[in-house]
Amino acid sequence: MKEGPDIAQVATLIGDPARANMLTALMSGKALTVSELAQEAGVTIQTASSHLSKLDSGGLLRPRKQGRHKYFSLASDDVAHVLEGLMGLAAGAGHLRKRTGPKDAELRKARVCYNHLAGDMGTQMFDSLIAQGHLVLEGPDLALTQSGLAFVSDFEIDAAALQQARAPLCRECLDWSARRSHLAGSLGRAFLTRFEDLTWAKRDQKTRIVSFSDSGAAAFHRLFPTAST
Amino acid sequence: MKEGPDIAQVATLIGDPARANMLTALMSGKALTVSELAQEAGVTIQTASSHLSKLDSGGLLRPRKQGRHKYFSLASDDVAHVLEGLMGLAAGAGHLRKRTGPKDAELRKARVCYNHLAGDMGTQMFDSLIAQGHLVLEGPDLALTQSGLAFVSDFEIDAAALQQARAPLCRECLDWSARRSHLAGSLGRAFLTRFEDLTWAKRDQKTRIVSFSDSGAAAFHRLFPTAST
DNA sequence: TGGATGCTTCGACTAGGGTCGAAGTATGAA
DNA sequence: TTCATACTTCGACCCTAGTCGAAGCATCCA
Incomplete structure (x- = not known):
């Protein structure tokens, strides 16, 4: 019945307002930390962390650890x-x-x-x-x-x-x-x-x-x- | 704070599994009726109707009435x-x-x-x-x-x-x-x-x-x- | 006109997921 | 070692939104 990859999963990821704000912020190309993205999205750090791990496992982000900071950027040009x-x-x-x-x-x-x-x-x-x-x-x-x-x-x-x-x-x-x-x-x-x-x-x-x-x-x-x- | 158009709304529309199935079905280019899309998505006709009106008002679909049938196709190539x-x-x-x-x-x-x-x-x-x-x-x-x-x-x-x-x-x-x-x-x-x-x-x-x-x-x-x- | 078909609207139910407080882990600085 | 910072995990709450039954329109056919 279903052909092709599952659109819905990816779209749902983008569909949440908080996550959409984060992604939009990352469109600048800069890598941002969890705290910065939390502020950008207008949610607490815990919530942001949860969102970011979802976006990450969805393949939309590329995380990089640097010391006690964790930087996120968009996974690719795509x-x-x-x-x-x-x-x-x-x-x-x-x-x-x-x-x-x-x-x-x-x-x-x-x-x-x-x-x-x-x-x-x-x-x-x-x-x-x-x-x-x-x-x-x-x-x-x-x-x-x-x-x-x-x-x-x-x-x-x-x-x-x-x-x-x-x-x-x-x-x-x-x-x-x-x-x-x-x-x-x-x-x-x-x-x-x-x-x-x-x-x-x-x-x-x-x-x-x-x-x-x-x-x-x-x-x-x-x-x-x-x-x- | 928010710049650019609101991604989340559109993405949420695509993000629902039932709606995603409908959209995928419409990728064939064929215009489909409410009942056909309901079957494609695996939901009842009422539910499909509700989804389709949302997709429509979100600008993703182009509806056309023909007699007592209502045909939907994707709004554009975009x-x-x-x-x-x-x-x-x-x-x-x-x-x-x-x-x-x-x-x-x-x-x-x-x-x-x-x-x-x-x-x-x-x-x-x-x-x-x-x-x-x-x-x-x-x-x-x-x-x-x-x-x-x-x-x-x-x-x-x-x-x-x-x-x-x-x-x-x-x-x-x-x-x-x-x-x-x-x-x-x-x-x-x-x-x-x-x-x-x-x-x-x-x-x-x-x-x-x-x-x-x-x-x-x-x-x-x-x-x-x-x-x- | 009566009945069938296709779709929409309404209302109620329910589940899934976003939210944050609190506690837990890791890294760095003193 | 001890404290501070950055982040993660857990648990509980709450609310949106998807779902379908039932009833209501609209259109077509006989």
Whole structure:
């Protein structure tokens, strides 16, 4: 009767408000401790501990012990991907947000999606890389072209080193706000880190908003021009 | 505190076993009645009715009344996309299926994913279309090239008519089994329909398995060759 | 009009799971 | 060793939400 894997179990895990808050908090890409996640979710530490062990055994999280602290992060990009998808459904359908605060616009413009850049600026970067021929869809995956490799190393990102790692270099990730792809994977991560190093942008840990400075935004648009710009 | 849309509500909807079964059943792409979905989920009609109204108001379903029947189908490709993603998480992580029957292999080979072809053969078709230059990643979306247009009309699919419709023509969809993209969107749908018309393949409504005949599979591989084949 | 079918609504029952207090374990610092 | 911090486990409470029987609409057929 049942075919395919059991959706319900995973969905139930995400379905609890406290757990959903924790997962959303982890979308920032930062690893957080039990206490921090408890506060994020608005529950006591005991409750949080129980939730986290469930999420962990459900395979959604990756725990790491460091001294007497226990850090949790999302298990993989796939998890982040599904969470973004759920956000898209929640945003689009039904109860489409009661509170449309000023934060919302900023979130749509640029935010962190599990360590890489999402939002309008994320999709712009992605589009521009494709348009410039630095990135191509090669079979199932995204691949960096020769020119892309040069482009990236010009930007002082060591793509060769990234390629050594087992994690995929390039990956697509679908925005819930823009409904378009942006760049994920280790390269996507490297770009965001580089933006921060160059002080083009900095991220707010609490809200996932990435705010670009004026000069940073200008440099960004120079680097990733679009047809319309 | 909370940023972005509310994941938990949507996830809770999917999280109930009965509802998850219904949604999984609808992944076949067929519209089903309340009674059929009740049977699929293993609950009474009253219970099913209650579940379906929740799924509906959650924006996951699209209801249509026809006489005294009420048909439900998934609201959009996005919903199917998220469901596939959840299947991927459920398959990969934690309790990775107790029952690995013979059906499983067939499901991985070729199955219906909300009206289009998924599984190994789905990704093969996608890869081949890309490799032959019929399909390209154009900015955020997939686009059919000139040669692709010719290819498609050779196959007696009226792409022009499909393009008139508001639904996107080409779209990517990520397999939970192969973890690779396959073709969704109205074109993906048209392909599968055409395979059925040509009696290359037929789909089992209960299990989502798509079974190709020997000659059908041969024709398929002729039409969508791969580098390895 | 009467009866059958398909679905919805109402009400009551029940179980599963989220919640926190209190006690227990592990790690680090003095 | 002793105390403090970070987390886990246990136990009990409570409440939401899934479940079905019974009754109520709506639609179709004869």
